Amino acid sequence: MAVLLVVYLALVVQLALRLIAVDEPVAKGLGIALFVLPVVGLWALVAEVVFGIRSERLGRMLATEGELPLQDLPRRPSGRIERAAADAAFAQYQAEAEAAPGRWESWYRLGLAYDACGDRRRARGAIRRAIALEGGGRGASD
Incomplete structure (x- = not known):
């Protein structure tokens, strides 16, 4: 493309x-x-x-x-995570990002959770934030 x-x-x-x-x-x-x-x-x-x-x-x-994240959740034949399972697991990743707002890892996982729930706009926003945090030199050591 x-x-x-x-x-x-x-x-x-x-x-x-x-x-x-x-x-x-x-x-x-x-x-x-x-x-x-x-x-x-x-x-x-x-x-x-x-x-x-x-x-x-x-x-x-x-x-x-x-x-x-989300590797053990049930999947559709297409390979996408089942929406109900993603919705159930979402709260965990949202709480993780709120508890550690300076860690890129938590924002990246939250972005993947948003994507699995079908919210692509918020998924991209969370992953952009993860990229910015990681690019700023912050990471697992924070």
């Missing part, structure tokens, strides 16, 4: 350059405006890739320590 997005953005830039080359003020204006789309698209792509790399690194760190 990322490659397709880059190809699409390159085509939009090409179209923008063609419009700028036309001797009509409206076409030039549209061409200049079309440069905004590739800039925003490229920024979003880079932000998502960086988020994915950083969150995967934290996940590998927890897996190495054997501290990944």
